[in-house]
Amino acid sequence: MKSITQRHQLILKKLEQTGHVNVQELSTQMKVSDVTIRKDLKLLEDKKLLFRTHGGGSKVNPYANDRPVAEKEQLHAEEKRLIAQAAADMIGHNDSIIIASGTTMLALARSIHAEKHLTVITSALNVALELSHHQHVEVLQLGGQLRQNSSSVMGPYAEQILADVSCSMLFMGVDGIDMEMGLTTTSLMEARLNQRMMTAAQVTVVMADSSKFGKRGLGKICALDQIQHIITDSGISPALVEMLEDKGINLTIVQQ
Structure with a gap:
């Protein structure tokens, strides 16, 4: 049996490698009880x-905080721009796509090639306004309750429209990606709308800079095995890359 010092060193080493540790995995690895590991984690937290x-x-x-969209837009701006460019390259001519809300989604709207003929369904007001300048893009703006922090709409009216929709791809941002909790956002109503968007799309592409990994929001959108593709930046740890690929998720990692 390892000493308390050895256990703490092992926990911190694993934490440095993966960004997250699991009680059951640690107890099995160190041959101690779950209670002992929880006490260790409490001491390390203190x-x-x-x-x-x-x-x-x-x-x-x-735990992710809900911030105004203007503030979020300044965070990891270069990573979001590169992620958006990679996402825009996935969109083909005459595609019908859904773009959810968030600052990375606005970056995507700014990166969409002007010559492409597209149908875009979106809950985000700023995305719709950005795409309104493209003569070849037909925009369907969802209606509903305005969420000011994300400049987007949500609620039953938006969900009702999506019930009659079928698209090739959904591009979605999140507030947190956790290996246990899955994909989350800070709003329960937005999480529900994102679930409806996933049902209406054949493929879900999550666009998230590496700071979102290990974070959790209030509302769960889905488990990791329900999405097909993640676009992120090179700040993601190799251990997380391996775990995500083991789940069968396609990864695109943009280089800064």
Whole structure:
């Protein structure tokens, strides 16, 4: 049996490698009880060396904050631009796509090639306005309750329109990607709308800079095995890349 110092060193090493640790995996690896590992995590949290989460611990604060869209737009702007360019290259002529809300989705709208003939369904007001300048893009703006922090709409009216829609791809941003919790956002109503968007699309492409990994929002959108593709930046850890690929998720990693 390992000493408390050895356990703490192992926990912190694994945390540095993957950004997250799991109680059951640690207890099995170190041949101690779950209770012992939880006590270890509590001591390490008290020393401000990690954040405890449901079933484990995280290197960074896992709980995403809801911020105004203008503030979010300034965060990781270059990564979002590169992610958006990679997403735009996936869109073909005459495609019908759904673009959800968020600052990375606005970056996508700005990156869409002007000559492409597209039908775009979106909940985001800023995305619709950006695409309104493209003469070849037909935009269907969803209606509903306005969520000011994301400049988008949500609610039953938007969900009702999506019930009659079938598109090739959904491009979706998230507030958090957690290996256990899956994909989350800070709004329960937006999470529900994103679920409806996924049902209406054949392929779900998640666009998220590497800071979103290990984070959790209030509302769960879906499990990781329900999406097909993630576009992120080179800040993602190799351990996370391996875990995501093991789940059968296609990864596009843009280089800064």
